[in-house]
Amino acid sequence: MKFESDYIEKLAKIIADNGLTEISLEDGEQAITIRKDLPEVNMLASAPAAMPAAVPAAVPASSPAAEAKPAEAKGKAITSPMVGTFYAASSPEAAPFVEVGSTVNVGDVVCIIEAMKLMNEIKSEQAGKVVQICVKNGDPIEFGQVLMYVE
Structure with a gap:
């Protein structure tokens, strides 16, 4: 048939x-x-499940830097749900989703993580003001890495 x-x-x-x-x-x-x-895809629940194989080798190397920043920062950490590349804006010409001092609401897109050629929107789980952005545009990031703090 x-x-x-x-x-x-x-x-x-x-x-x-x-x-x-x-x-x-x-x-x-x-x-x-x-x-x-789709040019931008909301993060799917199954996306992080495909990534944990890379976590054990990479997490110890970034742990000392990650532990130093929380002591300085105030507010709730927004962490990466997957391994990928951090993008502060939807395109190189576009303004960043948030900057230090930006006000965010629950559900607002704060950044994009590219993983396996898919653009995954990362949304704020807390309303407040962005007090610190811990990564730069284009940085490779690990699962659980702190991206920014919202107070």
């Missing part, structure tokens, strides 16, 4: 209607995968 175009269109509609980014089906010898290409 060949996948008909109306069947493929129905699959694409399922992706759009349910907020999915990918769907795969297999029927005997045939298989189809449909992906929705």
Whole structure:
């Protein structure tokens, strides 16, 4: 049986209607995968699960620096839920999501972490004022690394 175009269109509609980014089906010898290409993707719960293999080797090297900063900083730490690259803005030309002194609300995007070619929005879990940003644009970051503090 060949996948008909109306069947493929129905699959694409399922992706759009349910907020999915990918769907795969297999029927005997045939298989189809449909992906929705997004410039920015909200962090998925399964994304951190794919990353822990790199954590044990990398965390000890960054622990001394991470331990020194919390003593100086006040407020709640926003930490990285994954290994990736930190971006302060949605594009090189755009203004940063937040700067020191910016006011944020719960759910506001504070940065993007690129992991495996996916842009993951990191949102504030606390309302307040950004008092310290601990990483620079383009820095490689580790799982659990402090990105910034909100007070």
